[in-house]
Amino acid sequence: MYIIVVGGGRLGYYLLKALLNEGHEVLVLEKDVRVCKTITDELGSVCFRGDGCEASTLAEVGTGRADMLVAVTGDDEDNLVACQVAKHKHNVPRTIARLRNPQNAALFKKLGVDVTISTTDIIIETIEREVPTHPLTQLMSLDEKGLVIVDVKISTESTTVGKMVKELSLPKESKLALIIPHEGSTHVPAANTVLRAGDQIIAVTSPETKEALRAALRGI
Amino acid sequence: MEFKKVLVPVVGSEADGEAMKLACRLAKKDKGKVWAVSVVAIKRVLPLDAEIDSEIRSAEDVLDSVESVAEEEDYEVETDVLQAREVGPAIVDEAVERGVDIILMGITYKRRFGQFNLGNVVPYVLKNSPCPVILYQQ
Amino acid sequence: MKIIIMGCGRVGARFASLMDEDGHEVTVLDNDTYSFRRLPASFGGTALFGNGIDEEAQKRAGIEEADVFVALTQGDNRNVMSCQIAKHVFNVPRVMCRIYDPLREEMYSALGLETISPTKVFAQLLKDKIDKKEEKAED
Helix, strand or coil, rough: EEEEEEEECCCHHHHHHHHHHCCCCCEEECCHHHHHHHHHHCCCEEEECCCCHHHHHHHHHHHHEEEEEEEEECCCHHHHHHHHHHHHCCCCCEEEECCCHHHHHHHHCCCCCCCCHHHHHHHHHHHHHHHHCCEEEEEEEEEHHHHEEEEEECCCCCCCCCCHHHCCCCCCCCCCEECCCCCCEEEECCCCEECCCCEEEEECCCHHHHHHHHHHHHHC | CCCCEEECCCCCCHHHHHHHHHHHHHHHHHHCEEEEEEEECCCCCCCCCCCCCCHHHHHHHHHHHHHHHHHHHCCCEEEEEEECCCHHHHHHHHHHHCCEEEEEEEEECCCCCCCEEEEEECHHHHHCCCCCCEEEEC | CEEEEEEECHHHHHHHHHHHHHEEEEEEEECCCHHHHHHCCCCEEEEEEECCCHHHHHCCCCHHHHCEEEEEEEEEEEEEHHHHHHHHCCCCCCEEEEEHHHHHHHHHHHHCEEEEEEHHHHHHHHHHHHHHHHHHHHC
């Protein structure tokens, strides 16, 4: 794949290294001449000095044949414009933008950016996962489908302990995928599967019904 | 100083011939090997392995002409066309790969924006070369 | 009309006072309060500290009731992003965007923003003036 990375800061630099290791053709676009020199001296001709938001720069580096453009500068507005120019001027099939402000995620999607990544959101998800008492943890988000994969823990206080799956009133968009019991083997839940304390349930749901699903599964 | 392996990057300038002459004479006393390389820079619009016949042909012409210079000096050289994104890194990589003792480049006096200018390639090679570099300015 | 202007530079401040004099309800947004010194003492509108590419800041400036949003900061990308928020999130009826880079200006104009490139306009203006002089000389 030919991947263009806009922004040669720390994130861009490590991304470049990782992608090169995976055998991709990668090019970093960076405005700062000193940053460019450092990268070129270390990694060879994989850095181009120029503004990744400028259509002419993107044309020069062959963005038309790129499979993906990843914008990871420190400014949301620059990342947005780089992705939009790549998409609308050069028909890049996939654009990814880094977000500083997580609230911009919806706006960027609306404006045609395929994927957004917010470090703030990632850290929050990790914290949730690390806190064992937290009853619901989001494991993954399937952005294009508008779905999330979550992990709900059934505790001794849950009023649903002893109930069968068919007795639960789950939100419409939710599907239970897997039950990982405290002891014994992992199984796929059926209508008459009984919930036990210590069960961990992996489920697919929409982001809006996440909390309703938690309430239905735990009964509290 | 030994001249067992000499790399002579050529670009088709007037200085190429003189640089080649010098390389042959230096290598002769150590019975060293001389490589002449010409780099075809591939624009990013194209994939790196794109074959641009016209560019390759002109690179080969340049190599043919320095080869005949070497013949006049009664010395044998090996020639190679390299394909890369940038000329400087390609020369340095080649020098590393072949483990050469020295890089010998001919340059002409050039002006850019009304001032003396060495371009990008020469400073890059000087900065990153794994071995000594001799510049011959015509 | 209710007008929101993002960026209180020379153009922003001058435009704000012109619209204010005409009796419009003007709010100027800038992320540096020092810029507001450019507004004349007679300015009757609102000067508000805030970052125009932030939806919250736009709300505070009253974007939901605005008739016109104009982006006049030094950064093309900031202007583009704030205008797209005003247009696509808050459905402001008229959104105008200054974009210095002519290529970017053409693209966003094609994408439906009302754009002006001062670079293009001024270069053309200079050329027209020179051409006119020459025509006169020929006559």
